[in-house]
Amino acid sequence: MHIAIIGAGLAGLVCAQRLQAQGHSIVVYERDNHVGGRMGTRQTELGGFDHGTQYFTASSERFRKEVAGWQKAGWVLPWQGRLAAIENGKAKPAGHADRHRRFVAVPGMAALGEHLAQGIDVRTGQNIRRVERYGEQWLLAVQSDTVPIDASAGPFDAVIVAAPADLARLLLQPVSTLAERIGEEHLAPCWALILSFEQALDLGYDGAWIKGSRLKWIARDTSKPMRRPGEHWIGHASPEWSEEHLHDDPERVKEKLLRAFHEATGSLVQPVFADVYCWRHAQATSTLPGDCLWDAAARIGACGDWFAAGLDGAGRAENAWLSASALADTAV
Known part of the structure; x- marks a missing residue:
């Protein structure tokens, strides 16, 4: 599958690495000019x-x-x-x-993200504003710095949002009921x-x-x-x-x-x-129960350190890694 991952923090990079190892074609989009997120x-x-x-x-x-x-x-x-x-x-x-x-x-700390990004098609400075349906596939609307009209990326067979919960909910809300399960995670x-x-x-x-x-x-x-x-x-x-x-x-x-x-x-x-x-x-x-979210029919999901992933507490690198690994094992 041709898969887009939104977010090049630890969760996004780990998910990309594992999915690419399974033979999928991966493109990671990151709005900042560097990888690793809070690392x-x-x-x-x-x-x-x-x-x-x-x-x-x-x-x-x-x-x-x-x-x-x-x-x-x-x-x-x-x-x-x-x-x-x-x-x-x-x-x-x-x-x-x-x-x-x-x-x-x-x-x-930034060095870990840089290592994990090696061999992955990571496109920094790319702010994804919307996820849109394109038949049975997906398109991404990418903010342009030069013109008021968003650029379009895709089509992709699947989309994974590896962003903070608040941002993930905004991207998923127009296209998936998964947003309701995220709720008001703050x-x-x-x-x-x-x-x-x-x-x-x-x-x-x-x-x-x-x-x-x-x-x-x-x-x-x-x-x-x-x-x-x-x-x-x-x-x-x-x-x-x-x-x-x-x-x-x-x-x-x-x-x-x-x-x-x-x-x-x-x-x-x-x-x-x-x-x-x-x-x-x-x-x-607060944490969302479980490891990740995945809609197999629509081929769209989310992962991140805001999932409990079987741990006490949230926001840790371990939460991010476990969540991303679980989604990579699910999204096949």
Whole structure:
């Protein structure tokens, strides 16, 4: 079959890889200019900053085997960072720090998506606005930057939407009852803080969960393996604060989050570089039961990290991988 996949995050790339291995012809469309989705690395003159997904874990046997393969290929390594919990400006070792091994892609989180995209026809900078019926096949309406009329891609025998739930519902609603099953699955935004310091802060930990702050997480990015030397820190604001300040001016957001960083760490050292980035669809706040959605008669479906996939919680790399693998095994 000739199959279109909308979204080149982890779910889309894994699904594409598995379907292509089965002999299908695959084209992946991605609205951003890079692959990997939230597994992103912001490149600057100071080096890379993992401003999206910080790490991933593996609890299921299937995903553990996959991660072992990635590790053997040199794509990922364990991150043995010292983890803490911060409350009222006081840090103590995190009680659940050793529950799962934590892995990171090397030399940056974006590298995993780049590896998975090898050999796949991925077309970046392609914003899919609609999915349309064309007899027994499908066409995709692609936004054009030069003319007001959308371009058309296809026809395809099948379409898989590997996008956040909110976006998947919008694409599926006009053409499939699957949209009703997605319902009002909501994804919370996240403001990310990116910091570089001239000198080491010597905080005694490499990552910390924070209570009672605008920030819910901070990490010393350069504590991860194979990173460029330096004192680089990432902060993630809480979903509630990010939602409330979603449309704020970035400079104002940066000022507030930098103040929260100083309050949480007790450090008054000013960064030599600071920036913020807003992930508008950062974290699934609820899960959809099952692994994926697939309409065999119409040959259209959806996968992503917003499916439970047999796990507790959502929004993890493991959810995305399990969901994409399940759909690839179903859509044949």
